[in-house]
Amino acid sequence: MLAFSYRKTLFIAVDLHPQLLENETVSEGVIIKDKVATITDTLYSPYLIPLILHFHAILGPSWPIVFYTSQETYDKHFSPSAISTSGVWHRTVAAGSIETRIVPADFDLTTRKGVNLYFSDPWLWENLAPAKHVLVFQADAILCANANRTVDSFLEYDFIGAPLNDTRKVYNGGLSLRNRNMLLEILNEGRDWWNDWNTKGTEYGGHGEDVWMSVLMREKDANLPSIDEALQFSKQLPWHFKSPAEPIGYHRVYKEDKQFVQQARKVCPEIVLASPGLL
Secondary structure, X not given: OOOEOOOOOOOOOOOOOOOOOOOOEEOOOOXXXXXXXXXXXXXXXXXXXXXXXXXXXXXOOOOOEEEEEOHHHXXXXXXXXXXXXXXXXXXXXXXXXXXXXXXXXXXOOOOXXXXXHHHOXXXXXXXXXXXXXEEEXXXXXXXXXXXOOOHHHHOXXXXXXXXXXXXXXXXXXXXXXXXXXXXXXXXXXXXXXXXXXXXXXXXXXXXXXXXXXXXXXXXXXXXXXXXXXXXXXXXXXXXXXHOOOOOOEXXXXXXXXXXXXXXXXXXXXXXXXXXXXXO
């Protein structure tokens, strides 16, 4: 099975496949409907395949996963001809649950600026059509099997992630659920993260694309969660652990303060998979 390259999504006519709905996009391996999960990572680690397979198991069959990586990483670790590739991975890909796509070479994911430009560019979000709900996760994020809620419990929100401020509605993007339609509407209005990053005196100036998009969605009267509700979705920062809420997932805990890893492991032992990733 070949990975898809830039804008190479395959559309199959409904009249040739009457079992498909009109709003379905058929890509090699996955069928995207109203929900999709995605991870982008161009640096391989032995945790990456177990992590993605874990997300697949927790999310269930209604959440196809699209994994974006570099051609080099795909060829070396994910291609069917790669010696080191997991047999379980190939079985899951063959079943149509996970698809690998190649990040276009004009995106530089080796810098924080490049990563923010990638997530604030329409390309990624257009590539995930026609889903309304996109779950973004990175290699240092995890979903917890013991959680009493699921990602689907939060579909009402246009953006939800670990809260980055204890009063303002701004959220981290490393484990986040986003309304793709609203996000693209904002981007297609000509908003540019890098230009806004350099704009002094604004709430989003100097911040990443997740804070930027949180603010822009708020300005559009998006349905955004309260701080307490966001903490039910994800925890990341030390002050989050003062809340008794048990979230459905965690992000970046290893990087923020390792003392809280042990606390998280009591309810989410699989957090060991969320070791620091490239992004």
